[in-house]
Amino acid sequence: MTAAKPFNPWVSLRTQQPVASFSWCPMKDLLALTYETNYVEVLRLPEWTSICTLARDSQVAVNAVSWKQDGRSLAIGFADGRVEVCDVEAGTLIAKFTGPTDGIKLMDWVSTDVYGSQKQRIVTFGGLDEKYLPPLPSSEGQLRKQSSTINITDRPGSPEVAPGQLDIIASSDGTGWIQLSVAGRLPAGQTDLSAMGEKRFNNPEISQLWFTSNPSNLCAQVIDQSDNALKTLYLVHFEPRLLGTHRTLLYSVTTHLAQVETLVAYLEGGVEAIERENKIISETTSKEITAFDRVLEEHNIDTDFGSELLQLLLVGVPSTILEPYLTQRLNQGSALRSWHKSVEASMLNIGRVACTKVIPAIERLLLHLDELKGLGQWGIRHGTPVVNVDAILKCIEHVRSLALFVESHQLETLTNLQNFVEFSKWLAESCRAVEADPESPYEFDVDAADVRKVMAYVRRTFLPNDYWTREELAAVNANAGWDMSDLAPIKHYSGLLTRTDAGNDEQSVVMRSCVRLYSYPSGSRGAPAHKLDVTSMTTWQRFHDNYIAFRIEHDFNPDDEYAYPILCVTRQDCGSSQRAAPSDTPLELACVQLCTDEGVRLDHVAGQHFLDDDQLIVMHEHESADGVRTGMLSSFRYPDFPYASISPNIKSSDQYSGLINLFLRDVNHENVPSVNACHTTVLEAPFMELAVNCKKGTVALLDESRRKVAVLEQ
Incomplete structure (x- = not known):
């Protein structure tokens, strides 16, 4: 028993915008303010530090918010029926779903542990041992600060049991309609008070909605107005049947979906890392082309860098335009060493990211999608469809196309690296030969570099595709047109999930009791x-x-x-x-x-x-x-x-x-x-x-x- 004490002022805040409502984080000194201008700001006390701003661009009113018990996530309900689940610290969208069409007015979030024996526990990776994904490089060349390693398996809490959390969000439009969702990823049942067969209510209005300690017991305060202008206050208890009979199935699906979400985000980071390295290669090469163009401007000659390099390869003697570039910039200015070091490092990084990070993540993602496909097939056989198998198969096809793209790009980069090394040797030898004795004929050591690889690099990098071989054109066309947006259906679960109460005659959310508390004339x-x-x-x-x-x-x-x-x-x-x-x-x-x-x-x-x-x-x-x-x-x-x-x-x-x-x-x-x-x-x-x-x-x-x-x- 705690001793009651008087309250003392702690901190206060004056806001520029009027506040519609506010909600405390259950575990931290965080306060979510919902402004009348339709956005949510999360502040950390006592400094009133702004942690994130959510739904800032929304033109629809925010009617309700609900915190996850650990304080890391916040569910936001909108007047158009949308519910968005956001990561508070990162200020990013985790998941979203559509609730009652008349708009969200009430929400509550409960987390419950799901236990099972080691033999029956959910194995996220088809029985493989625990796997970890290595950290991705950031744009500064350092490890990502968000997580040094990403654990992509379920780790059991003890040798006997394997607990996992099932997050349930209950939402209502206030008119008798209640919908449940598993953490915004999976519909988990619904009910409508006004459509119940017993016709217990005439014009029900749900004014409060909450879970007890047992997530299979959902409570609501209902005010009903009868035809004789009498209002009655009810206390209604609901039982979400799916949480009792299919809790393990729901937990399994949401566990895999959470892993899919993590892996897709990881793959986005991996593809971004590859794109950053490609950008470095492109910018470094463009820098040399720009330096050569400045020489052209001085002599007012119509040519280009690729043509001059091609002439040097075919004739063996640099032109009067290329010669000062070779001697003054690449050799005396040491630009060649910097160019070689930068491009080689970026190409090696592309190979490392593709081989050690992206490809393993794709393999694990395919395993999770395959597990979801199996759960969907199980649900169809047992009359509880949860996963849309056809949508999962399309997602698997997208992921496999990503794997082909990354593997092809990795091989292409490896080939380009070998060609670039020979190209760098060839340029170095050309600079040495020109500066050896400018008055004597140009002499080039034919064994200094593989001219065939040099020609391939010059052709692919500095010349238009009219000069490319048929094989080079085919390789480029195979990798064209693919980007991370192809994984959007997986990340946002669009079309992946079906209604969990489909195919069942029994209601997914049933009324266990209805207690009439108080009646009064309206x-x-x-x-x-x-x-x-x-x-x-x-x-x-x-x-x-x-x-x-x-x-x-x-x-x-x-x-x-x-x-x-x-x-x-x-x-x-x-x-x-x-x-x-x-x-x-x-x-x-x-x-x-x-x-x-x-x-x-x-x-x-x-x-x-x-x-x-x-x-x-x-x-x-x-x-x-x-x-x-x-x-x-x-x-x-x-x-x-x-x-x-x-x-x-x-x-x-x-x-x-x-x-x-x-x-x-x-x-x-x-x-x-x-x-x-x-x-x-x-x-x-x-x-x-x-x-x-x-x-x-x-x-x-x-x-x-x-x-x-x-x-x-x-």
């Missing part, structure tokens, strides 16, 4: 606050008890003009039995009136959030008799609230038959227990929204102008 003073906050927290220190807090304004007496604010907290064991339906699990309910640490009742509550397994934080304000408003933040020990057991299956013919309605039916506001805060902190001004970092114990507040974020700590 538009009356008995209605809940406009922003009905439902906050869940799984407290594993308390035997997987799942607490849910929400506020209502209850009308105890129809003749009374005042509706009393009541905080309701439900407690239910959602983790002791994975398969037990929540409707069969005892539910405990506490209804209390909140007061400050001085016993003053809280009348204007703006929001509440669990801070840890002991504290509930409530943001409220007090208005004095002369109209001065004061913002406050109070902490309460919610496990000590007076809970009473209630059966979720209670039956009643009364239209106001919610559990809370029945619980409060025989009491008045004087009988509702009052709970004093452990501490009440007076704020500098009223605030309208709060977000809590449970791991760090900090609270972020957004003021009414939406341009100031204040962070407090205990």
Whole structure:
């Protein structure tokens, strides 16, 4: 049990753009700000350092964000139904998928471990031993800083079990439609409350969506309005069947997809490295051509470098234009040594990158794609298609064409290197012969270089393709037109995956229980606050008890003009039995009136959030008799609230038959227990929204102008 302490100001920030919402990273001092101008900025506290800006170019509103538990990834939901999963540190897109067509309004992200015996564990490489890809060279010639080595196998956590994480993102458009995705890569089921056969709901509105500690238990707060203008607040538990029956299959597919993503990114780096070396070769050669062109400008002669070299090869005597270039630049200026060193190093690097990095990565990528093809064929046989086998086969064809391209380019570069070495020797001998005695006839040592290879290099490098041989033209045409964009379908998974619930008569997401919590007439003073906050927290220190807090304004007496604010907290064991339906699990309910640490009742509550397994934080304000408003933040020990057991299956013919309605039916506001805060902190001004970092114990507040974020700590 943690000791509740008052909150103290930590840091604050004034933004240029109004903030629509904010969200804490679960594990780090990172705060994601969603601006009303439709982009997300991730800031590191306490310096407010900008880590990355996401969705900056989007013309569509950002409606929701959700963090992965490790704080490395952020899911962003847009008003057009797109969900993008981004790497926070790199500021790059990891994956994307299309959610509900009416737009994303709610999201939650949960990670669960998948275990299996060593004999049954997923083998990512067809049984091969662990393999590592070496680091790629950067443009500065150093190792890439992102990762010195890339592990492309699953490493088991212990000799007995092999854990892996399955990331599930739940998204909803707020109108009853819920869709699940495995980390934005794989659809994992969907449901629509308004289309259920039981016709339990008329006009459902999902206002909150969250997972408990058990990912097979998805919870939602649903507000439904009936034909007689009666609104009802429900607590609904869903079971994603695919996560229970096909979790290993989903984990296997997503594991291979993650490896494919890593390998494609690695291949992009390898191809970029090859292109950089080709650029160095081209720029170095162009530098020599430019130096020769300057000689031409001095003599005003119409010729070119390739023609002059060809004449030297055929005649054996340099022209009056080529001779000063050979003597003044290549020999006396030592440019030939620099040229030789640069081109030779780049050609050798191309061979190394292709042979030791790109080709092994292609081989591993083909193994992963082959495993995905096998999983797709298995899914078709067992009625659970996950992978589009035809799309995988096309991807395999693309990767094989990349392998042919790289191997051909490697061989071509090796041939060019051999030719260039002979060309360099030939130029060096030409310079020596010219400078030996300028007055005597030009004498060239015919054994100094292989003239046939020299001719091939001159022809391929300095002369138009009219001079090329048929074999040289065929080699160039074979490698033309291929680039990394051919791997885009693999990287973005377009067409690779099919609906996971296709071919199944059974729903992929089913309702396990539906508890009617509270009913109230729409538009009356008995209605809940406009922003009905439902906050869940799984407290594993308390035997997987799942607490849910929400506020209502209850009308105890129809003749009374005042509706009393009541905080309701439900407690239910959602983790002791994975398969037990929540409707069969005892539910405990506490209804209390909140007061400050001085016993003053809280009348204007703006929001509440669990801070840890002991504290509930409530943001409220007090208005004095002369109209001065004061913002406050109070902490309460919610496990000590007076809970009473209630059966979720209670039956009643009364239209106001919610559990809370029945619980409060025989009491008045004087009988509702009052709970004093452990501490009440007076704020500098009223605030309208709060977000809590449970791991760090900090609270972020957004003021009414939406341009100031204040962070407090205990």
